[in-house]
Amino acid sequence: MRRIDKALRIAQELDERYPTTPIPLDHSDAFTLLVAVLLSAQTTDKKVNEVTPALFADGPTPAAMAALPVETILRHIRQLGLAPTKAKNVRRLSELLLERHGGEVPVSFEALEALPGVGHKTASVVMSQAFGVPAFPVDTHIHRLAARWGLSDGKNVDKTERDLKRVFPKETWNKLHLQIIFFGREFCPARNHDMLACPVCSWAATKKAVAAQDKKDRRVR
Numbered sequence: 597m598r599r600i601d602k603a604l605r606i607a608q609e610l611d612e613r614y615p616t617t618p619i620p621l622d623h624s625d626a627f628t629l630l631v632a633v634l635l636s637a638q639t640t641d642k643k644v645n646e647v648t649p650a651l652f653a654d655g656p657t658p659a660a661m662a663a664l665p666v667e668t669i670l671r672h673i674r675q676l677g678l679a680p681t682k683a684k685n686v687r688r689l690s691e692l693l694l695e696r697h698g699g700e701v702p703v704s705f706e707a708l709e710a711l712p713g714v715g716h717k718t719a720s721v722v723m724s725q726a727f728g729v730p731a732f733p734v735d736t737h738i739h740r741l742a743a744r745w746g747l748s749d750g751k752n753v754d755k756t757e758r759d760l761k762r763v764f765p766k767e768t769w770n771k772l773h774l775q776i777i778f779f780g781r782e783f784c785p786a787r788n789h790d791m792l793a794c795p796v797c798s799w800a801a802t803k804k805a806v807a808a809q810d811k812k813d814r815r816v817r
């Protein structure tokens with residue numbers, strides 16, 4: 597099956613399963629979304645959502661957050677991975693939003709990626725989910741699924757992003773990246789699963805992906 601036809605069928609399958617795409621990280625505006633996404637590195641969204649209500653009560657705006665001591669931010673987020681670095685980044689990022697952008701979150705990939713702790717994926721999530729700008733944030737789950745489904749060769753996340761942007765229409769990127777995440781969370785266990793029972797891999801998986809899964813399953817048996 598051609599890659600473009602496969603993509604179309606996958607998009608249809610995902611639309612049927614996930615007709616709505618609620619944003620998983622709780623937030624009230626672009627600033628709180630930016631902070632929540634930064635906090636979500638190496639941590640589950642669920643955990644982030646547990647700590648952000650108290651953090652955002654103390655620091656709801658860049659000005660309020662920049663006025664908090666790093667220790668206070670750290671106290672709020674202590675249970676997350678990489679908490680000390682994230683606390684410093686949240687504080688510095690808030691200061692930079694005041695210094696460089698008048699206390700607003702910039703609608704620019706370049707300006708976002710110049711902030712501490714904000715890489716291309718985080719900037720893409722903010723551009724897409726806060727501002728509705730077409731973007732395709734690729735995390736490790738999307739990267740892996742795109743390779744299994746034969747939509748990309750899986751060399752690296754940058755290549756996967758380019759490949760996905762090529763096969764899916766631009767107006768669908770913002771919902772698709774969330775739909776693929778939802779699918780992965782619902783269907784993709786860490787190990788030991790039957791690709792033939794999967795609603796997408798059963799027909800879309802590449803031979804390479806099937807062989808790799810077989811090998812992995814033999815190792816854990």
Ligand code: SF4
Nearest residue numbers: 783784785791794797
């Ligand atoms: S077969 Fe496994 S890896 Fe592939 S989409 Fe289904 S659950 Fe995920």
